Amino acid sequence: MKLLLRSVLLISFLLSSLFLYSEHEKPFIINYSKEIYNADNQNWSVSSDNNGILFFANNKGLLEFDGSNWFLHKMPEGGVLRSVFVDKKDRIYIGAYEEFGYWETNTNGEKKYYSLSSSLPKNTFHNDEIWKIDSLNGNIYFQSFSTIFKYDGQKINIIRPESPIVLLLKARNRLFIHVIGKGLYELKNDQLILLPGSEFLANDEIKFVLPYEDDSFLIGACENGILVYNNLTFSNWNAPIAKLILDSEINNGIQLKDNYVIGTITNGVFILGKNGILKHHLNASNFLQNNTVLSLHADSNNNLWIALDRGIDYVEMNSSLDFYIDPFYTIGAVYAAALDNKNLWIGTNKGLYKYVFDENEKNYIDPQLLNGTQGQVLSLNVIDNELLCGHTNGTYSVKEDKIVKISEVKGGYDFEKLNFNNEKILIQSTYSSLVAYKKDIKGWKFSHLIEGFIEPIPDIEQDNFGNIWASHLKKGVFKLQLNDRLDSVHNIKYFNKNQGFINDKEIHISKLENRIVFTNGGLIYTYDDLNDTIIPYHKINQKVEEQIKIKKIIPAKSNLYWFVKDNCISLCRNENENLEQVFSYDLSRQGLYLSTDYPKIIPLNDDCHLICLDNGFALFHFGSKVLSATREKLLMRKVIITNDKGLSKHLPLKSFKEGLLVPFSFRNIQFTFSSTEMSEQPIYRYMLKGLYNEYSLWSNESVVDYKRLPYGKYEFIVQSKTIENIWIDPLIYSFEISPPFYESKLAFIFYILIIIFIIVVGAIILKRRLKKHKVKVEKREQEKREREVLKTQQEYMDLKNKSLQTELYYKNVQLANYAIITGNKNDLLIKIKNNIRKQKNEIKNHIPESFLKKQINLLDQHISNEDEWKTFEGYFDQIHQDFFKKLITQYPDLTQSDLKLCAYLRLNLSSKEIAPLLNISIRGVEARRYRLRKRLNFEHDKNLVEFLLKF
Structure with a gap:
């Protein structure tokens, strides 16, 4: 009976934790599998240099990632890397089996390995591996299970504890070492000093030591859980989620700004605030590729890198996207949303839910179903400070958490606001007909049905000529002209594949720079008012050639538009019919899906848009990247010149003011560059000044080849920008191809x-x-x-x-x-x-x-x-x-x-x-x-x- 009770309590606790988890937003995560980075699954350690370039200790060697390109540097004699550490001078130290040393990068970007362990006396470092590398006061420390090697840049000093050690851990410029069978020690002046009172940890395994409040430390132990050490005594950290973390087998931990990130063996990553409140729990059931966390790393933008037993995951803590995922489909599929007085209203296939904004956690929590709204919510609109809810049962006005039905017409869909004789009128599409609403002192009221048109219409738009465009739920689209009293339709024209569309099904209506456009069969169409017909919008179609099968266009703000294709959303900027992509995200890569065949991305305000998903929603924040983007930079990664016989050479990554002189016989040149913008697939445009004086189109391409260049002076210029149109400082590389000898x-x-x-x-x-x-x-x-x-x-x-x-x-x-x-x-x-x-x-x-x-x-x-x-x-x-x-x-x-x-x-x-x-x-x-x-x-x-x- 006791065992049953304990099981019930444990299950209840886990479910409550998961439910709590489901109420919080989820950060933007990118999964990098071994097929992407072309190395082995396991990555044991992570570090980064001053440029933000990431280095991973992989089973196949040193793995490097610059935001666009992956490079694998194999050890001279092969072998598995267990640790990596980059110092302030960008020297890359590594540890492996019976081997440690460092990689250095020359001016051409080529890396060369130098062994330090080879200088040790024979049998000094035998049958052992380096599991941790760190630095203190200009010294580099290499830690194995039996020995610590201290390297001062000239010689290696050997420190041998009395018993095996677990990990070398650094916090507040202090080095801590757990000696098995003894306790927790501090390394001072090459001497190991036992911390008083730590003897109870003798047979435990210390996995992390992190700075905590005041001068205290947060310590993660496999058996004793998370402890607080105040330099005198040890005590348990009273975090609500501490027991779950302990049961998940603590493996590592880091501090990330004001948060703590703890990696486990069986349950992924826990991200907690200083008060121990869980902010995010990421594991294989929602976003991570694997539950076994081998290493954690915070990059220069305070984003999280997770080295897993199976792949690498990037977690953007300052992401443009916050995910609110309901793994148990508690609220259902999201169809509509609106923001009203800081309350977030979510319309789903189960009803209307209200989320409140938590000022402390800065997110939306505690969804509550509004009584009387059970069923499908089809639309939510705040019009003149009044929340209107289109429902399968009719249309409601929502005030003070109460609903008032203002229309009995079933299936309230879209609203279009019109001005008629200085009177505000709303036209609503429904399952059956068009409905008109008028406003009085109490708010919006049902006025009348518009006669002469009975069709199920999910979307309506008004053009510059006053026509109402209505897309049918299943097939075709209508152009409607209302009479002067706005009570009937006096002219109807139907458009389908006979009038220019590819087919009759799934024709979506939108506006692009105040012009009515349609999406059908993956292409974009527009209305030719001179010939009263539908024609392909060639100028835009040419720009979205990569975004095949465009399903819907949704206005975002100003000249920004959402382009939806399958389960991929792209934010594009349109300026004079010149379309450029500034953000893209493949939801299906994270196992997420848009909610219906009529996808919706809803502007809650100018800075936040909501993306409707079939098991929750995501919030896109326009302003969240502004501060971090200023720290990003463009890097030249490789400059390779090749002659016609295939012989290649590397050039320096930085050119001189007068430019580099390239022999005419090596006039084939390849540039590899990157942006340290890790959160998104970077976009670039480039120009080779001296050959072409126009920039290329924006693309994700980070490798550019030029063949058989004429002799002369050139400037290769690369530009990149963030989603908020913040330009990263351009990269300029000057060089000169010398004339052939016969013209020198x-x-x-x-x-x-x-x-x-x-x-x-x-x-x-x-x-x-x-x-x-x-x-x-x-x-x-x-x-x-x-x-x-x-x-x-x-x-x-x-x-x-x-x-x-x-x-x-x-x-x-x-x-x-x-x-x-x-x-x-x-x-x-x-x-x-x-x-x-x-x-x-x-x-x-x-x-x-x-x-x-x-x-x-x-x-x-x-x-x-x-x-x-x-x-x-x-x-x-x-x-x-x-x-x-x-x-x-x-x-x-x-x-x-x-x-x-x-x-x-x-x-x-x-x-x-x-x-x-x-x-x-x-x-x-x-x-x-x-x-x-x-x-x-x-x-x-x-x-x-x-x-x-x-x-």
Whole structure:
């Protein structure tokens, strides 16, 4: 029975705690899983540098986050990191198994590890791990379970307690150490001093020591719970939630401004005020990725980082969003809200609830259902200081926590305020018709139904022409024109997919800069009054291309608008149809969902908007980020230059006034930058001055590449701003890409020298060429003259030869004629001799015979006169240049008769002409010719005359 009673009490206590928890707002939380940061699940320790960059001791190495980019730095020999600590000079100390040391960042942003433990004597640090690192008075302390290593920047001093130790804990510039089996000690001047009265903690585990009121300390112990130490005695901290925290297994704790954050093994994180009142309880059932908290860290903006056994969570304590989540759906899904005299009225599917504002806790607590409002609340509006509640049962006026029904028409939806003849009139859409209200001295009263239109209408808007636009609950949209008395609709036009929409369903109406717009099928439309039709709003659609499937647009304030898509809400600024996103939040990432197909974000006042959820609501505060945003800064994280071969180099993260000089071959450059604005996905725009003189569109992109830049001077400028349009100081990086060598100053000097060299060499060459040309011309002229002389001589010789040939020809002719004449003469003499011989017998008696013989001998002498032959031979040799000599030399067997025959044949004389010359018959000539051929060894087919002519 006692066990049952205890169980009931425990369950009642937990439920009451959870109910208390459900009444408080929940901070803005971002979950970072290992898939996001690309390392291991477990993160054992967290620290941050002066720029707000976070460092985590991860199982895979040192994990770094700058707000936009994650970087993993692995240890030289690998291994799990157990601790990390960043000192005031931004040196990053780490601890691991049998290893500790530090990482340093050079001017190029590259990190290098330096081991300290490697300088220790052998076996000094063996089979142990560094679990905590902290600093005091310029010294760095590395704590393992057995040893404390003190590093003063030069040498390492070793402090060994008598027994194993749990954690090194720092508070109020004092170092505390829990020695197992002994108690709680303070480390002073390298000596361990036991705190009097702490012996009862000997077998406990101290997980945190934090500053408390006055000079006291808040101590978290695994078995004794949370204690207060006033430097003399220990006492229990009387916090209402202390027992639940103890049962959740305390693991760590930190102070966060005026709050205390306690991490547990089994139940996530508890955030308490100084009085011990629970402000937030975050665990895996609502926001955290895991219930096991390995480490806690408060950043420079007093926001919370939680290193978990499974991932990393960021909790923004100064968030723009406060969540009021009802895990048990006590109040139901939220459909409407209104703020009236600091009381927050929430309309849900269960009724109308009133939240009161707690001045101490600065939040809304204690929701109470207003009696008589059970059922669905469809709308809440404060109009002329009167709260009107649209309900499924009708419409109520709420005054002094009491309701008065002012309309029996079911399903009171939206209100639109009109002025008619200086009289204020409200038009309300409902399940069935339009309802008119008028105001008297007591408030708003039902006036009349507007005839001529019966449709279920959730939203209405009035345009600049006085038309009433009404969206149907299920399909289409109507343009209504009321008569002058505002008691009936005299003109109705229906618009659906046939008039320009994608489909008939879920057409939402809104106003964008006083212009009626519609959302349908993920696109935005507007009304074309000239053609009385619906057209796509192209200028806006182009700007919201990333925000596909826009479900609804809700005016926020001034030129700010909420864009709703699925379960993601985005706050955008619209200036002259130039849309830019300034805030975005994916509710589904936290397991939250908008309440209906008609999502609502309701302005409670100028600085606070309420987002309706299906299990609670969220408050968005416009002014909550103003102070913290001024501390944010833009950081250059990497500047990498690459050549066309893929070789890359890191440049310094800070440029000089004159700029950095980049070689032309490395004209591919990549910039990685970040904003220390951790609470939201930062947005940037950038410009490379010198290439483009216009900024890019706003985006989340934090890595920018430029390829094959021309040479010249550049300024890379990055800008970022917060949701409240507060600009973070721009980041400017100046650099210059040197011209290629062929366009450098040295190259131009080289070109000038080359030109001078070319001119000099050219002049020399030209001079030589002119000289050579002159010599060549002179030689050519000389040769020409010589050729002319030769030509003249040749012509002379030709003429002489021609003359000689002519002369030879004529001499040949004369010689032939001479031979012919001689032959004719011989022929005549032979004929005379023959006639004498013939008449010898007839006249011998008359003429003495001796006389006749003498006459015949005389004729014979003249016929074969050797003198004539010699004369002929002389002439012939003269003309034919030693013809006989060459003939005898070549043919020595030739006789004198043969030579004569050859000479006559050479003169081309016929056998008939030759016979008288040889004093033989023609037949004798042929016989001699035959013998000559034989002596010359002539073949039968060869021409003897041709041979002799050519000889």
